[in-house]
Amino acid sequence: MKLLIIEDEPKTAGYLTRGLGEEGYSVDHAANGVDGLHLALTGDYDAVVLDIMLPGMDGLQVMQSLRAQRDTPVIMLTARDQVDDRLRGLGAGADDYLVKPFSFLELLARVQAITRRGRAHESTQIQVGDLHIDLLARRATRRGRRLNLSAKEFALLAALARRRSQILSKTVITETVWDINFDTNTNVVEVAIKRLRAKLEYPGEAKLLHTVRGMGYVLELREDDAE
Amino acid sequence: MSTRSIAARLGLMFGLAATVVLAVLAVSLFLFQSYELQRHNRDQLSARLMIVERLSLRATDGEHWAYFRDKLADFTPEDGSLYFLVESSDPRFRVGTGFLDRAQFDAQAEGFGEAILPNGQRYLTLAHTLPAAGERPAVRLIVAEGQRSIEAAEWLLAVGIVVLSLVAIAAVSGLGWWIARRGLAPVDRLSAYARRLDARDLTLRLPADHLPTELDGMVMSLNEALARLQRAYEQLNAFNADVAHELRTPLGNMIGETQVTLARARSADALESTLQSNLEELERLRAIVNSMLFLARADRGESARDLVEVSLREETTKAAEFMDMVMEDAGMALQVEGDARARVEGSLYARAITNLLDNALRHGDPGGTIEVFIAETGDTVSVTVRNRAAPIAREALDHLFDRFYRADPSRTGSDQNHGLGLAIVKAIAQLHGGTVFAMCEDGYVSVGLRFPRVAALGEAARVGRRASRRGRTPRISPQPSA
Numbered sequence: 001m002k003l004l005i006i007e008d009e010p011k012t013a014g015y016l017t018r019g020l021g022e023e024g025y026s027v028d029h030a031a032n033g034v035d036g037l038h039l040a041l042t043g044d045y046d047a048v049v050l051d052i053m054l055p056g057m058d059g060l061q062v063m064q065s066l067r068a069q070r071d072t073p074v075i076m077l078t079a080r081d082q083v084d085d086r087l088r089g090l091g092a093g094a095d096d097y098l099v100k101p102f103s104f105l106e107l108l109a110r111v112q113a114i115t116r117r118g119r120a121h122e123s124t125q126i127q128v129g130d131l132h133i134d135l136l137a138r139r140a141t142r143r144g145r146r147l148n149l150s151a152k153e154f155a156l157l158a159a160l161a162r163r164r165s166q167i168l169s170k171t172v173i174t175e176t177v178w179d180i181n182f183d184t185n186t187n188v189v190e191v192a193i194k195r196l197r198a199k200l201e202y203p204g205e206a207k208l209l210h211t212v213r214g215m216g217y218v219l220e221l222r223e224d225d226a227e
Numbered sequence: 228m229s230t231r232s233i234a235a236r237l238g239l240m241f242g243l244a245a246t247v248v249l250a251v252l253a254v255s256l257f258l259f260q261s262y263e264l265q266r267h268n269r270d271q272l273s274a275r276l277m278i279v280e281r282l283s284l285r286a287t288d289g290e291h292w293a294y295f296r297d298k299l300a301d302f303t304p305e306d307g308s309l310y311f312l313v314e315s316s317d318p319r320f321r322v323g324t325g326f327l328d329r330a331q332f333d334a335q336a337e338g339f340g341e342a343i344l345p346n347g348q349r350y351l352t353l354a355h356t357l358p359a360a361g362e363r364p365a366v367r368l369i370v371a372e373g374q375r376s377i378e379a380a381e382w383l384l385a386v387g388i389v390v391l392s393l394v395a396i397a398a399v400s401g402l403g404w405w406i407a408r409r410g411l412a413p414v415d416r417l418s419a420y421a422r423r424l425d426a427r428d429l430t431l432r433l434p435a436d437h438l439p440t441e442l443d444g445m446v447m448s449l450n451e452a453l454a455r456l457q458r459a460y461e462q463l464n465a466f467n468a469d470v471a472h473e474l475r476t477p478l479g480n481m482i483g484e485t486q487v488t489l490a491r492a493r494s495a496d497a498l499e500s501t502l503q504s505n506l507e508e509l510e511r512l513r514a515i516v517n518s519m520l521f522l523a524r525a526d527r528g529e530s531a532r533d534l535v536e537v538s539l540r541e542e543t544t545k546a547a548e549f550m551d552m553v554m555e556d557a558g559m560a561l562q563v564e565g566d567a568r569a570r571v572e573g574s575l576y577a578r579a580i581t582n583l584l585d586n587a588l589r590h591g592d593p594g595g596t597i598e599v600f601i602a603e604t605g606d607t608v609s610v611t612v613r614n615r616a617a618p619i620a621r622e623a624l625d626h627l628f629d630r631f632y633r634a635d636p637s638r639t640g641s642d643q644n645h646g647l648g649l650a651i652v653k654a655i656a657q658l659h660g661g662t663v664f665a666m667c668e669d670g671y672v673s674v675g676l677r678f679p680r681v682a683a684l685g686e687a688a689r690v691g692r693r694a695s696r697r698g699r700t701p702r703i704s705p706q707p708s709a
Contacts, residue, residue: 099520101513152552178549182578183517185648186585191552214506 001115003027004043006036006062007051007077016049019104020111033057040066046115049107052078052089060092067093073114075107105169105216112163126161129221131200131208133161142200152177153196160209160219169216193217233411238404245399249392257388261381268377269339272353276370279311280355283368287361289319296322307348308373314354315366326371334367342371349374413439417446429457462629469631473515473645477508511645518647522630525654531572534659539576539601539610540566546577547599550584558594559614565601567608569678571659579655582648583612583674591616591672603680607661611675619667627665627674628653652676 003025007013010031017027028043030036033054040048040062048066052059059076066072076094089097096110126133133140138154140147149157159176160168170189174180177192197209210218279299286295299311299322313322314334321327327334332342332352342350350371359365420433432450435443481504488501540563547561554561561584580599587597591614600611619627626632631646653663653676661678 099517101516103510103513152548174549180546180549180574180577180581182574183514184549184578184581184585185514185645186550186553186581188549188553191556195552213500213503214510215503 001025001046002044003111004030004036004040004045004048006030006033006040006048006054006059008032008054009051012051015104016107020108023108025111033059033062037062037065040072041069045072047073047075047111049075049077049111050094052076060088063089063092063094075110075114077102103169103171105167106171108166109169109172112166126158126164128161128164128219129206129208131161133158142205145202147199149196149199152192153199156192156196157200157219160217165218165220167212167216167218173216189217233414234404234407237407238400241403242396242400245396246392249395253388253392257381257385260384264377264380268351268372269353272339272351272370272372275309275311275372276353276355276368279368279370280357283313283357283366287363289362292320292363308376310350310369310371312369312371313366314369315364317364320363320366330371334369349378410439413437413442417442424453426460429453429460466630469646470515470519473631474512477511481505481508515645515647518645518651522647522650522654525657529658530660531575531655531658533572534570535573536568536570537573537576538566539569539571539608542571542573542576543580543599543601543610546580547584549577549581550588553588554584554597557588559588559591560596561599562596563599563601567601567603569608569659569680571678575655575658579652579676580610580612582652583610583676586648586674587612587614587616587672600675606680607677608680609664609675609677611673613671613673615670616667616672618670619665619672624665624667628663649674 001024003020005013005016005020005027007016007029008031013029013031017029021027028039028045030039033056036048036050036054037057039045050059050062054062059078063074063076066074073095074093075096075098076089077098077100078089079100095114098107098110124134124136126135131140131142135158138151140149140154140157147157155177156173159173168176171183173189173192174184178188193209193211200209201207206221208219208221210220210222212218279302282298283295286292299313303309303311303323310323310326312327313320314327315321318324326344330342330344330350332350333340334354337354337356340352340354342352344350350373352369352371354367354369356365356367417433420431424431432453433446435446435450438446484501484504488498493501543563547563550561584597591597595615597612597614600609600613602609602611628649630650632650649663652674656663656676656678659678661676663676664674666673
């Protein structure tokens with residue numbers, strides 16, 4: 001998966017390049033609109049992360065010129081939260097839009113969502129350690145023990161399992177499970193995780209659902225916890 | 228004269244009005260006077276002719292004629308302003324031959340006529356034919372009166388009228404200007420007061436006493452506007468202080484913790500722990516900044532886009548589903564009563580309901596029921612969230628929707644709650660052209676919002692249509708496939 005980041009702020013560009021690189025993407029970076037457009041038109045990228053405020057040629061112009069020739073998915077970034085910006089960005093053909101300050105996990109989730117499109121459909125059975133999830137039957141079992149999950153608890157488990165070993169932020173979880181796409185101060189996610197954990201991890205069983213402080217939650221079997 | 232000054236403009240307009248009126252008056256006066264002069268002149272001429280005619284009656288022979296001629300000579304003044312003439316075919320019975328030969332006029336005509344001497348002197352003439360009598364043939368008596376004096380009188384009259392009119396126009400303009408200045412003195416006073424208004428003393432108002440009635444309304448409106456500005460300014464000041472406080476805490480935590488961590492060599496675990504702690508603080512900052520950006524949208528007077536007519540009951544139930552687990556945990560039940568249809572932006576409405584329920588959970592008595600009432604009243608629909616809670620002071624109720632307002636001044640628990648939840652509810656109501664309200668009675672606290680009913684949503688609906696015409700539904704975030 002090849003990504004292009006067009007961003008003039010060196011620190012932002014730096015951490016995005018590093019972070020996305022470590023997630024397995026091969027990342028190119030352009031620090032201005034003209035270079036960015038050139039790269040986007042000549043390279044074969046799976047997605048472009050495009051800042052709106054750029055020197056020389058701004059993000060919207062890059063977007064328009066790019067769309068005239070290619071269909072590469074684009075996520076636009078802006079420090080402004082003005083409707084006009086958003087409408088113009090989306091009108092120019094951007095596929096998604098993030099307002100700074102955004103969390104890296106959110107960007108990652110969106111990049112993954114965009115690049116996943118068109119990929120062969122996922123399997124309906126997921127195995128994480130001794131946890132087995134049947135997405136079609138909406139049933140989860142652990143060592144043959146059937147987990148008695150409510151619909152939302154199952155949706156939460158499925159979301160975590162689909163991206164096992166990836167950290168899911170609270171925002172991504174509320175979007176995926178509850179279809180809620182705004183910041184909330186509520187502790188709904190914490191409560192839901194607590195309930196899921198209680199049903200998922202009986203005493204003596206390996207821990208599968210981990211909290212990553214300040215970032216979110218991840219479902220995976222860690223070797224040191226396997227005992 | 229600059230027409231930017233009201234007084235000058237009024238003076239100028241008075242002057243123009245006076246010019247028009249006086250011009251009509253002057254022309255009328257002149258024509259009337261001049262007509263009178265002419266009439267008087269003719270009367271005089273007729274009277275003179277009558278005398279001469281009577282004198283001439285006896286002058287039918289040479290002796291009497293000589294006497295008559297001497298008489299005429301006596302009547303004729305030296306200055307040439309009046310001539311008594313007799314025109315006749317017999318030269319002996321001619322009088323004033325010099326005039327008769329030199330002047331240009333129709334000596335044969337009867338009645339009034341005009342004569343002009345080669346030197347330009349104009350005369351009004353009156354002629355009357357006497358039939359032949361005795362040895363005298365038929366003669367024509369002519370009285371010619373010089374018009375110089377009458378022309379002079381007319382000229383003097385014209386000049387007089389013009390000069391007096393000019394003086395009057397000037398006087399009216401000047402007086403008009405002065406009167407306007409006097410009349411506008413209160414405005415000057417007001418502007419002098421207004422110059423003193425500035426941000427340093429927001430309590431200053433324009434003096435409303437002893438004002439002409441025309442200015443009363445204006446001054447009152449201005450004072451009300453000043454009061455609103457004062458409130459806004461004070462709110463802004465308080466808001467800045469709150470923002471600073473709210474941002475200072477997480478920033479202080481991060482700086483302090485990072486410095487402590489870097490002061491010694493630390494294990495990877497300790498460094499990781501610091502980074503995680505910093506991340507938590509940063510997430511807090513991000514949430515505040517995002518909320519403030521959102522609030523700024525409503526402040527800019529924006530309206531919600533993508534309005535869709537929905538059943539508020541359904542939308543409320545959907546949004547409440549998100550809070551299910553938390554409410555269950557807190558031992559609270561939810562009850563939604565009533566229904567109404569309104570045009571709302573679904574995600575904004577859900578956010579408002581979530582915040583209201585969160586507020587009820589946070590501050591309500593544990594256990595029991597949270598009730599949501601949806602009702603149509605007049606041209607609004609209201610959504611009220613009601614629950615049992617400790618009573619809230621009247622004064623605190625007024626500030627419930629203020630940014631960063633917390634009834635508890637110690638601001639405990641600010642890591643979870645920035646005090647922006649209800650401010651966001653208010654912003655969402657504003658984005659839909661609605662309002663918010665809060666009540667406290669009989670141990671229940673009711674907080675809610677009102678939207679205009681569908682028909683009254685003109686402006687917001689227009690914006691919504693425009694957005695949807697773009698043929699693409701703008702979405703802030705996609706739904707990651709679940």
